[in-house]
Amino acid sequence: MYNVPLPNGDFYAQYNSVVDGKLDLEYISALTDLKASIKYRYAEYEQSKKNLEAVPEVSRTAGEAKALLSCYSPSLKQRLLSELRDRLPKRITELAKTVDETIRCPYCQLEPAGRWDHFLPSGRFPDFAMYSPNLIYVCEPCNSGIKKDDLVSPIRSTVNPYYDALDSTSLLECVVSVVKVNDERKLLLNFAINNKAGGCAYLVPLAIRHFCAYGLEAKFISVSAEELVGLINDYHFMFGLRGRHLTQVELDAWVESKRSSIRTLYPSQNYWKNALWVGIQACSDLLAYLMERCDRARARPPLP
Structure with a gap:
């Protein structure tokens, strides 16, 4: 949107x-x-x-x-x-x-x-x-x-990219959390429309109806998989293979640099990649997740 x-x-x-x-x-x-x-x-x-x-x-x-x-x-x-x-x-x-x-x-x-x-x-x-x-x-x-x-009528469930003030309101959000499944950490994504967003009174309910009608949550989660794999691989090859893990401060700076590059290419705050990286940056357990993934990868025996 x-x-x-x-x-x-x-x-x-x-x-x-x-x-x-x-x-x-x-x-x-x-x-x-x-x-x-x-x-x-x-x-x-x-x-x-x-x-x-x-x-x-x-x-x-x-x-x-x-x-x-x-x-x-x-x-x-x-x-x-x-x-x-x-x-x-x-x-x-x-x-x-x-x-x-x-x-x-x-x-x-x-x-x-x-x-x-x-x-x-x-x-x-x-x-x-x-x-x-x-x-x-x-x-x-x-x-x-x-x-x-x-x-479109009688109750509209499609946003109008010409007339609805989409870019001036932060509507789309993504919560990234780490959950444990069988003693292994996994990333969980939840895309949604922020029902506390400001802007015109009609815009948030309209965005929620659009989000649901077009099945955007499942679609955004699906396309996010490639971004997450890239994040994990980058961390592994840049730091994990060297046997070094980042501090929380260093991780925050690294993730912010990646988020900034995405924001430069796609400035709309409601673009799914921007929402995803805001969620990644806010994930408090991200460092523990990345460290575990790297440690598990190093512990695997080499292929014959």
Whole structure:
């Protein structure tokens, strides 16, 4: 869950431009007749941007709906993607070049985005089929497999990366603890939405509903495994193999340096890696866990 730069421009003028470029006379007639209504609907969307579930549906004839949906064309999608890349902060575009990072889905943060999601679904709201603020670049699983009409209304369970103040509120947290299982220490992760987070009154309940609807806890725990293996291996090869363990102060400084590098690449405080490393840094038994892992590794007999 993170914010994406909002599209800008004269969206009603864009609608008129698309209408003027149509070749199908049936579509031209319907879209021309709808101009005044579409202008009103775009204003209605803007006025309700913090509460889009309150935007009413408007009955359209089958012909009108078909004409409106025809405006959502491949050329429009390509233009929107080009404009999105231009709006993204330079840091993100440079990151894409250096670490082969793609634009990540703002709904789940995990999968590469590749589809335009109609936030208010086009089947019920054809008026906004080509309205840029209603189109969000997301991944295929979230677009096709998770986000359904009932996640938008009557009670919204999907955050809006354009309008909800996600980056200004620390919503996502991860508690990392060490538990003993059969006399062996293991790391236990618990991702959740901080229900005491500040910000707008509606944001925390909305984030909790989104977090649950998209199954983010299990997904974040799954992808965290690679980070934890990297942490353990780094400690083992840098310190454990030398027969030396860090002091708590030294460990704190080492973990902070790793956390800082992650925060530089991904500054959103609600990015799962940032939450994970905050949790790792706060884990009081981390040193004992790492020491035990290294001691067990050194005690294993060498392979023949």
